[in-house]
């Protein structure tokens with residue numbers, strides 16, 4: 001019975017697929033959409049482009065790179081833009097990625113919008129600075145059993161300016177069963193004073209497309225494209241206490257942020273950095289931050305282990321990284337002087353950190369993290 | 374379960390290299406509906422239901438999620454590790470976005486373990502899809518029964 005239903009639906013799907021293909025060919029031949037104007041940020045930029053293609057790829061050709069992780073296949077939900085003109089309702093392919101507020105604001109997947117009429121969109125100004133770079137892998141280093149440091153030398157263009165905390169999209173070439181390139185976001189872990197070399201901290205995700213490539217196939221001398229800089233995770237001006245909390249590869253943006261602050265001798269009452277792991281084998285770059293602590297009086301590094309092994313000889317804080325932070329609240333950290341907090345890690349870590357920080361009295365608007373991470 | 378064009382679109386998305394590197398079928402050449410039907414029958418023969426298994430797993434995952442990627446013991450019987458990574462993966466049926474990363478539930482008495490992901494748990498509980506033979510995240514009905522003490 002189920003096989004019959006399957007057969008019938010197979011036929012239906014087959015017919016729909018053929019029909020869709022025919023419609024798209026006819027559409028391309030018959031419908032000449034002519035020139036179309038894309039108005040960006042209320043007249044800040046106006047592009048006249050040939051209609052008929054998706055907004056995402058059309059903007060890409062004009063060197064405006066909207067973040068994307070799936071190459072326009074409507075499977076990542078990353079390519080969101082706000083459309084301020086009327087282009088009709090959301091498509092079924094867009095809806096799984098939109099919450100009610102986004103639907104209300106007419107946030108759309110730019111890869112799903114076919115340009116058939118003039119359109120107005122709002123994008124963050126910072127996107128105008130995004131470029132595609134050719135790079136060469138100059139070093140690959142194991143930081144711990146599942147995490148690598150990757151350093152890329154910029155070839156063309158050969159220098160970049162970015163805000164510490166921002167990320168790059170690394171373009172992974174097709175390999176194995178993959179026929180197309182894969183794009184994934186990675187926080188830049190080097191500081192902006194290194195304009196010709198970018199560093200990343202990449203943790204292996206089991207069965208992950210990009211991370212398996214980085215951990216098993218990428219080699220020194222190889223050329224890789226990146227699109228950067230992206231994101232609005234960066235340090236806001238203030239002179240009071242700043243807290244950073246991370247776990248796993250979440251150390252990457254803080255390495256960039258904290259070493260940049262030290263280089264520029266940014267004034268803060270205190271800067272606290274809590275980084276968590278399960279046992280000592282999960283930790284890396286510890287000496288680096290311990291050295292920084294010695295050189296920079298306002299900086300406090302607090303690594304926290306959940307369940308150190310006896311052989312770890314662990315003298316530091318134990319428990320959850322969030323507990324490591326709350327243990328200091330009201331003692332070494334004067335909550336009345338707490339200005340802002342910066343978070344990087346899994347969605348669970350972000351949620352748990354927001355909870356303890358707001359309970360400690362910090363306004364949610366002063367807690368910063370990459371929204372779609 | 375209704376077979377429809379959407380259903381076949383999901384099957385396309387489950388092929389290697391579309392959503393994930395190796396896809397959801399392993400070395401299994403059976404169509405999606407046949408895999409689901411066969412597993413529904415196996416579950417029935419074992420006297421367990423998707424609902425009961427999902428309920429137990431939800432309880433175990435909810436207990437371990439606050440441990441932020443660290444492993445914890447639940448009810449003195451299960452070691453549960455929920456290791457989330459950044460980034461999301463959509464369900465091939467287009468009804469949600471799920472965290473990347475791995476969830477492991479080990480029965481400490483037998484040492485047997487279930488390895489799955491937020492997405493594979495959703496595919497199991499909502500769509501009754503346990504993945505094809507040979508898939509890294511295939512969940513065997515007999516393992517569900519043994520590990521979860523159902």
Ligand SMILES: Cc1cc2nc3c(=O)[nH]c(=O)nc-3n(C[C@H](O)[C@H](O)[C@H](O)COP(=O)(O)OP(=O)(O)OC[C@H]3O[C@@H](n4cnc5c(N)ncnc54)[C@H](O)[C@@H]3O)c2cc1C
Nearest residue numbers: 185186187202203208209210211249252393460473474490
């Ligand atoms: C702004 C931002 C910054 C980031 N910065 C960093 C960083 O600095 N360092 C870093 O390491 N990461 C970072 N990430 C995460 C990174 O972008 C990737 O999401 C991550 O590396 C995983 O990519 P992948 O291609 O290896 O995994 P993918 O292939 O996309 O996903 C792999 C996962 O898919 C699931 N999966 C695979 N097959 C199946 C199946 N058959 N059934 C069910 N589930 C399955 C599993 O959960 C598996 O772990 C960042 C993400 C964002 C959004």
Ligand code: FES
Nearest residue numbers: 072074076077111
């Ligand atoms: S680029 Fe992935 S959904 Fe649009």
Ligand SMILES: [Zn+2]
Nearest residue numbers: 464466468499
């Ligand atoms: Zn689903």
